[in-house]
Amino acid sequence: MTIEIKGLTVHYGDSQVLDRIDLVLPDRGMTALIGANGAGKTTLLRTLMGLVRPTAGEIIVDGRRMTGLDAEQRPALGLAMVPEGRRLFQGLSVHENLRMGAFARRDTVQIARDFERIYDQFPALVPLRRQLAGTLSGGQQQMCAVGRALMARPRYLLVDEMSLGLSPVVTEDLARTLSRIQETDGTSILVVEQDVELALDITNFGYVMETSRIVLSGPSDTLRANPKIREAYLGL
Amino acid sequence: MITQTIVNGLLLGGLFGIASIGFSIVWGVMGVINLAHTAFITVGAYIAFSLFSTFGIDPLLSIPISIIALFILGYGIQTLIINRATQTNLLLSFVVTFGIDLIIINVVILLFTTDFFSVRPSYSGASFEIGGVVIPVVRVIVFALAFLLGLGCYLLLNRTRLGQAIMATALDRDIVRTMGVNPRRIYAIAAGLGAALAGAAGNLAAIIYPVSPFIGLKFIGAAFVVTVLGGIGSVEGCIIAGLLYGLIQALSASVFGVETQEISAFLIFILILLLRPQGLFGKRFFGEH
Ligand SMILES: Nc1ncnc2c1ncn2[C@@H]1O[C@H](COP(=O)(O)OP(=O)(O)OP(=O)(O)O)[C@@H](O)[C@H]1O
Numbered sequence A: 001m002t003i004e005i006k007g008l009t010v011h012y013g014d015s016q017v018l019d020r021i022d023l024v025l026p027d028r029g030m031t032a033l034i035g036a037n038g039a040g041k042t043t044l045l046r047t048l049m050g051l052v053r054p055t056a057g058e059i060i061v062d063g064r065r066m067t068g069l070d071a072e073q074r075p076a077l078g079l080a081m082v083p084e085g086r087r088l089f090q091g092l093s094v095h096e097n098l099r100m101g102a103f104a105r106r107d108t109v110q111i112a113r114d115f116e117r118i119y120d121q122f123p124a125l126v127p128l129r130r131q132l133a134g135t136l137s138g139g140q141q142q143m144c145a146v147g148r149a150l151m152a153r154p155r156y157l158l159v160d161e162m163s164l165g166l167s168p169v170v171t172e173d174l175a176r177t178l179s180r181i182q183e184t185d186g187t188s189i190l191v192v193e194q195d196v197e198l199a200l201d202i203t204n205f206g207y208v209m210e211t212s213r214i215v216l217s218g219p220s221d222t223l224r225a226n227p228k229i230r231e232a233y234l235g236l
Numbered sequence B: 001m002i003t004q005t006i007v008n009g010l011l012l013g014g015l016f017g018i019a020s021i022g023f024s025i026v027w028g029v030m031g032v033i034n035l036a037h038t039a040f041i042t043v044g045a046y047i048a049f050s051l052f053s054t055f056g057i058d059p060l061l062s063i064p065i066s067i068i069a070l071f072i073l074g075y076g077i078q079t080l081i082i083n084r085a086t087q088t089n090l091l092l093s094f095v096v097t098f099g100i101d102l103i104i105i106n107v108v109i110l111l112f113t114t115d116f117f118s119v120r121p122s123y124s125g126a127s128f129e130i131g132g133v134v135i136p137v138v139r140v141i142v143f144a145l146a147f148l149l150g151l152g153c154y155l156l157l158n159r160t161r162l163g164q165a166i167m168a169t170a171l172d173r174d175i176v177r178t179m180g181v182n183p184r185r186i187y188a189i190a191a192g193l194g195a196a197l198a199g200a201a202g203n204l205a206a207i208i209y210p211v212s213p214f215i216g217l218k219f220i221g222a223a224f225v226v227t228v229l230g231g232i233g234s235v236e237g238c239i240i241a242g243l244l245y246g247l248i249q250a251l252s253a254s255v256f257g258v259e260t261q262e263i264s265a266f267l268i269f270i271l272i273l274l275l276r277p278q279g280l281f282g283k284r285f286f287g288e289h
């Protein structure tokens, strides 16, 4: 599944948050989107999901223009997001949260198998099935949030700040899970990360955003070797 | 004597519960305090009355009709007016729903005047006695039906795909969209469900109370007290708080006189809220928007 973004511009009121963004998210791969706080990364993801309406430009998914397509119609096309701050349904149990992830699906039998798959990926969630999501630890919540997005069986998964506030061990674990999903299911994944080292480590390609524009892009290895990146993001 | 009072209070409490569930759901799911809720109850009562007086339809059989009619009314009002007018702005929701209430009640008065009517099926005078306690058959039927409707509503919200979507929307109406849930549609369904339950309550009330444009107003105090006492948006809380409300009213009426019953219920309500602001059965994380 390929996502093409052309001249995408977004305003919040009078202030411009995305300025003519052009990028291509390739099929069957992991792509990184990095950039300083407030650059517009979350806004780009929310616009892809249809939660924010662009003022100009277009998003094309597998040749199909998304313009005018409401957020609630997009999961059916294979888009899912792990939102910034997790945004679990705190008053619902872990299991109910996972089930909500599959809301747009009708293949009951496969959904049942996918529950098992998620619990296999995240064994820590098994004893927490019936616990309210709002009472989980940060790491458990993030596993649940990733699990919920995977329950949609997305073809393109957008992951926003997965590592925020998590221990390195949990972060590694989640990153490994994403890589595994990418390999076994062929799900394409876009990761927005504060942890630039990790992001460039698990992806093949990366984009760098600075105040509402894409300023740099290239294979992740090349980006990692780039002196500017090393200085600004890797602290080297 | 005291047993009789307790039984009377509990039997009426079922009706208070069912009259409040819809109000509670609408408040909990979309943050709208629906002042037209009691007008929906009134419409349900007039549906029972009209079908009974014109076609001789038993008021118990008209319940499904009241439910369907009020669902459509609630769904329609939400889609045409409230979804457009308010985005969980509490003050605006007061103004808009108060206006809707006025319109509905005035239409009722135009159609039926302010006269009092009664719905008296053949079994309305029947009662039986257990250990000196007299139990009117109608009230038992009303209680049982109220309980069943409450149970059905609980199962709908907690055990079905639609119910889960309603709960999820109540918790985060933004992120549910990324899962394919349309919050406006969910709001319309929740409003329809709330109105449908009000319609059922009005239909049941018509069997017990005289039918007038003000029959719904009997429940305005109950709706607030029971909702907050039970925990906003909690169906099971409403049922239990409804019973409690009926009980307190009945006891207060028999000990201090009928005119004190509303006051006592409100006083105990305030007391419980001081001790337990989330209500007796408040659901965690709900109603935090
Ligand atoms: N709902 C909103 N209304 C107005 N301005 C907003 C809104 N959301 C974000 N912004 C602004 O838009 C800009 C981009 O925000 P965005 O959240 O997309 O950045 P980000 O790259 O994800 O940052 P971070 O790394 O901190 O998550 C910021 O200046 C922010 O203040």
Ligand SMILES: [Mg+2]
Pocket (backbone or CB within 6 Å): A041, A042, A043, A084, A161
């Ligand atoms: Mg962000």
